[in-house]
Amino acid sequence: ETGVTQTPRHLVMGMTNKKSLKCEQHLGHNAMYWYKQSAKKPLELMFVYNFKEQTENNSVPSRFSPECPNSSHLFLHLHTLQPEDSALYLCASSQEQGWTNYGYTFGSGTRLTVV
Amino acid sequence: DAKTTQPTSMDCAEGRAANLPCNHSTISGNEYVYWYRQIHSQGPQYIIHGLKNNETNEMASLIITEDRKSSTLILPHATLRDTAVYYCIVRVEGKLIFGQGTTLQVKP
Numbered sequence: 586e587t588g589v590t591q592t593p594r595h596l597v598m599g600m601t602n603k604k605s606l607k608c609e610q611h612l613g614h615n616a617m618y619w620y621k622q623s624a625k626k627p628l629e630l631m632f633v634y635n636f637k638e639q640t641e642n643n644s645v646p647s648r649f650s651p652e653c654p655n656s657s658h659l660f661l662h663l664h665t666l667q668p669e670d671s672a673l674y675l676c677a678s679s680q681e682q683g684w685t686n687y688g689y690t691f692g693s694g695t696r697l698t699v700v
Numbered sequence: 701d702a703k704t705t706q707p708t709s710m711d712c713a714e715g716r717a718a719n720l721p722c723n724h725s726t727i728s729g730n731e732y733v734y735w736y737r738q739i740h741s742q743g744p745q746y747i748i749h750g751l752k753n754n755e756t757n758e759m760a761s762l763i764i765t766e767d768r769k770s771s772t773l774i775l776p777h778a779t780l781r782d783t784a785v786y787y788c789i790v791r792v793e794g795k796l797i798f799g800q801g802t803t804l805q806v807k808p
Contacts, residue, residue, distance in 0.1 A: 633795065673741060688749055691744045694741070
């Protein structure tokens with residue numbers, strides 16, 4: 586247990602479904618991140634939130650919709666996904682975006698399969 | 701883009717030291733070097749970070765060259781459980797951008 590909890594651990598969804606991924610941290614961190622890791626590829630940064638405000642969207646398709654209601658919770662809402670969206674989705678948190686003395690704490694990820 | 705380069709893969713005998721190199725020739729003076737590892741299909745795990753001095757913790761040691769253009773992560777006594785992908789990262793605009801990393805295979 587790292588302090589960042591992601592649910593569900595595994596998700597299978599059809600291309601017409603709507604689902605949400607949840608990330609929760611109680612580390613007192615103020616920045617949260619979504620990463621995507623496709624098979625045999627490096628982690629790709631998708632979204633960054635700092636003090637609940639979105640500060641970065643790395644050209645992510647609109648079928649991925651993040652939500653950060655407070656500094657402890659981060660959601661990724663999914664709708665009309667494609668099979669190529671199948672991947673491991675990782676959430677991370679840090680003290681603040683740009684904080685240099687500490688790294689990120691990652692969750693264990695949600696393994697998403699789109700059928 | 702990641703600001704570091706690492707060998708794609710390395711092998712290490714169990715019980716021996718694993719030395720993982722990383723080049724970061726464009727690093728700026730106030731940028732830290734971070735090391736993470738990812739065991740198959742899990743979230744990356746923080747190992748160590750440093751600015752200019754060598755660092756040691758319970759997991760590993762980090763040796764940074766005087767010009768800061770390269771560093772080496774040392775696992776002093778590798779075990780089979782250290783088999784993982786190891787990432788050397790320099791923060792880019794306040795964000796951790798991952799490269800391909802080095803796949804370390806610890807062999808009995």
